[in-house]
Amino acid sequence: MQMSDNQCCNVSVRFGKLFFTLIFSLFFSQNVVATSIETTHDASESHVTSGSESSEHGHGQAHDMHDEKEGFDPGKMIMEHIADAHDWHLWGEGDHSVSIPLPVILYTEENGVSIFSSFNFHHGHAAYEGFKLNHEGVIAWEDESNTAAIYDFSLTKNVVAMLIGSIFLMVLVVKMARHYAKNTGKAPKGIYNLIEPLILFLRDDIARPTIGKRADRYMHLLLSIFFFIFTLNLFGLIPVFPGGANVTGNISITMVLALVVFITVTLSGNKYYWKHIFMPDVPVWMYIIIIPIEILGVILKPFVLMLRLFANITAGHIIILGFFSLIFIFGNMNPGLGYAVSPLSVAFTLFMSLLELLVAFLQAFVFTLLSSIYIGMAVEEHH
Amino acid sequence: MQLVTPAIGLVFWMLVTFSILLFILKKFAWGPILGSIKDREDSINQSLSQAEQARNEMAKLQGENEQLLAQARQERDAMLKEAREMKEKIVGDAKSVAEDEAKKIMSRASDEINKQKSAAMDELKKEIASFSVQIAEKLLADTLANNEAQQKLISHHLNELTQKAQA
Numbered sequence: 001m002q003m004s005d006n007q008c009c010n011v012s013v014r015f016g017k018l019f020f021t022l023i024f025s026l027f028f029s030q031n032v033v034a035t036s037i038e039t040t041h042d043a044s045e046s047h048v049t050s051g052s053e054s055s056e057h058g059h060g061q062a063h064d065m066h067d068e069k070e071g072f073d074p075g076k077m078i079m080e081h082i083a084d085a086h087d088w089h090l091w092g093e094g095d096h097s098v099s100i101p102l103p104v105i106l107y108t109e110e111n112g113v114s115i116f117s118s119f120n121f122h123h124g125h126a127a128y129e130g131f132k133l134n135h136e137g138v139i140a141w142e143d144e145s146n147t148a149a150i151y152d153f154s155l156t157k158n159v160v161a162m163l164i165g166s167i168f169l170m171v172l173v174v175k176m177a178r179h180y181a182k183n184t185g186k187a188p189k190g191i192y193n194l195i196e197p198l199i200l201f202l203r204d205d206i207a208r209p210t211i212g213k214r215a216d217r218y219m220h221l222l223l224s225i226f227f228f229i230f231t232l233n234l235f236g237l238i239p240v241f242p243g244g245a246n247v248t249g250n251i252s253i254t255m256v257l258a259l260v261v262f263i264t265v266t267l268s269g270n271k272y273y274w275k276h277i278f279m280p281d282v283p284v285w286m287y288i289i290i291i292p293i294e295i296l297g298v299i300l301k302p303f304v305l306m307l308r309l310f311a312n313i314t315a316g317h318i319i320i321l322g323f324f325s326l327i328f329i330f331g332n333m334n335p336g337l338g339y340a341v342s343p344l345s346v347a348f349t350l351f352m353s354l355l356e357l358l359v360a361f362l363q364a365f366v367f368t369l370l371s372s373i374y375i376g377m378a379v380e381e382h383h
Numbered sequence: 384m385q386l387v388t389p390a391i392g393l394v395f396w397m398l399v400t401f402s403i404l405l406f407i408l409k410k411f412a413w414g415p416i417l418g419s420i421k422d423r424e425d426s427i428n429q430s431l432s433q434a435e436q437a438r439n440e441m442a443k444l445q446g447e448n449e450q451l452l453a454q455a456r457q458e459r460d461a462m463l464k465e466a467r468e469m470k471e472k473i474v475g476d477a478k479s480v481a482e483d484e485a486k487k488i489m490s491r492a493s494d495e496i497n498k499q500k501s502a503a504m505d506e507l508k509k510e511i512a513s514f515s516v517q518i519a520e521k522l523l524a525d526t527l528a529n530n531e532a533q534q535k536l537i538s539h540h541l542n543e544l545t546q547k548a549q550a
Contacts, residue, residue: 083385084393105392136385153392162397166404173412180419199416219417220409228404251386252393256401314386 072332074325082246082317085137085157086118090241097123100241102160106131106139107151118154161245162253165232173227202226206369210376218375221264225257226368233313233360237353248363249313251306258306261371265302269378301374305367312363316356323348504545512541 080089088100101119108114111130120128124135127142131150134140139152155163176192183189188196207215207222232253235243247253277294280287326345331338515537 079386084390138385151391153395155396156390156393158393159396159400162400166400170404170407170412173408173416177412177415177419180416184419184422186423196420199420203417216417220413221405223413224401224405224408227408228401250393252389253397255389256394256397260401260405310387 072325072328074322074329077325078318078321080137081244081321082249082314083137084250086121086133086139086154087123088157088160088241088245099123102157103155104131104139105153105155107153108148110148157245158247158250158253161235161242161247162232164242165235165247166228168235169227169231198226198230199223202368206365206372210369210372211379212376214379218264218268218372221260222368222372225260225371226364229257229309229367230361230364233364234357236313236317237356237360246314246317249310249315249317251310254306254310257309257367258302261305261374262299262302264371265374265378266298268375270381272380272382273378301370305370309363309367312359316352316359320349320352320356323352508541508545512538515541 086104087102090098090100092098101117104114104116104118104120106114114129114131116128120126121133124133124137126132130142131139132142139150139154141148141150172191173195176195179189179192202222203215203219207219211218229248232247236246236248238244277298278291280290280294282290323345326348327338327342330341516534519533519537
């Protein structure tokens with residue numbers, strides 16, 4: 001973690017920032033004090049020299065950022081929150097931010113594998129081992145003329161959030177399995193009373209009606225997909241660590257999930273499924289139109305799965321953050337206005353958060369239902 | 384654009400994590416959980432069908448019991464009826480036997496009486512005859528020389544008398 005003070009800010013932003021900090025650091029009261037002291041310090045000195053850790057390059061970039069940050073930019077803030085990052089932002093803004101540095105793992109043909117902490121980038125102000133963070137937070141060559149590919153296998157915020165969510169899920173359901181093994185034939189207890197209806201719902205109302213008698217073979221996959229999405233959706237709604245990461249709203253994650261479904265559907269497709277695609281019951285001359293459409297459909301189905309989950313969850317995060325940003329947009333005009341808007345903004349955010357709880361379940365459910373239907377279409381027996 | 388561009392690192396880690404997750408959950412979570420849910424469902428279904436069976440058996444047993452009871456009642460009634468009939472028969476038999484016996488005794492008694500009466504009559508006749516003879520002898524001892532002729536006359540008369548009395 002790092003806190004440096006090399007940026008000035010105007011008074012109106014300061015109030016908004018203070019409120020933002022208050023909201024996001026309810027659990028970290030120590031830091032609230034620290035940040036407020038620092039911001040007053042900033043106000044008294046209009047120009048502060050960079051910290052000793054920052055390199056010459058970082059100092060220059062800080063000045064660029066300073067120019068950008070004259071006003072509050074909600075778009076930038078929101079995008080930073082929903083995008084992946086190489087450190088886990090906890091609280092504070094810009095160079096005052098406190099974050100957990102995460103390991104960076106890079107592979108380049110030139111340097112081979114290099115592993116180091118994202119701390120070395122100093123929030124994008126410093127370059128390290130010839131790499132730097134560009135303004136989107138993506139790792140690039142320090143030497144901008146170098147165009148060689150960088151394969152970034154870093155344990156980013158989303159990777160770590162996904163690992164935390166997965167471990168949480170694993171521990172929960174493996175414990176559940178142990179509990180069940182110990183209490184054979186007895187009714188479930190506690191939290192398992194919440195999980196079991198979901199499992200039964202998935203089995204009896206999703207898998208069995210859509211897939212039919214072969215449903216039980218796909219239950220493992222469907223349950224894993226459902227609980228993975230549901231858990232990470234819920235974790236994403238927690239505003240502070242270990243939540244807040246927009247994992248299921250990341251296209252890479254949804255792409256892999258959709259890919260898993262696509263592979264499963266393709267591998268379980270029976271002869272009727274393939275016949276329907278390559279030899280449909282239409283006049284032969286229509287094959288030239290039908291076959292490309294069918295093939296397109298096969299690819300489009302998982303593609304839509306990928307987009308739907310990504311768009312819904314990202315949209316939810318954007319709306320919640322957008323309502324929050326209202327405070328600072330108005331606060332930028334006039335601090336009083338910012339305070340006046342804040343209750344409304346908090347109320348809207350609360351409402352959206354509750355709606356997102358529903359969406360968290362709904363999107364996990366829809367993804368699983370559609371996966372189940374696609375698998376059902378692949379294994380359906382025609383007569 | 385970064386938002387809709389899949390990142391190779393994230394895809395890689397997601398593939399690794401999700402594969403491990405699928406494997407572990409299948410082996411240690413969903414398998415056992417679905418298994419025990421199925422076991423529980425089976426045992427509940429079995430218990431229900433067993434309860435149903437037991438209830439049917441109970442009903443059957445109850446029906447059988449009732450049948451048995453009805454049969455027993457019928458048998459008891461039949462036995463009672465038989466007993467009553469037997470009693471009546473025995474009583475009737477006894478009555479007829481007694482009547483026969485009584486009739487026999489009566490007839491025997493009347494026979495005896497008749498016999499005794501006739502014997503007594505004969506005795507009486509003899510007695511009366513001898514008395515009469517004696518009386519007549521006494522009365523007519525002197526007057527009647529021929530005793531035998533007298534005797535004949537008297538018995539002739541006595542016979543007439545007895546025949547009159549019997550008629």
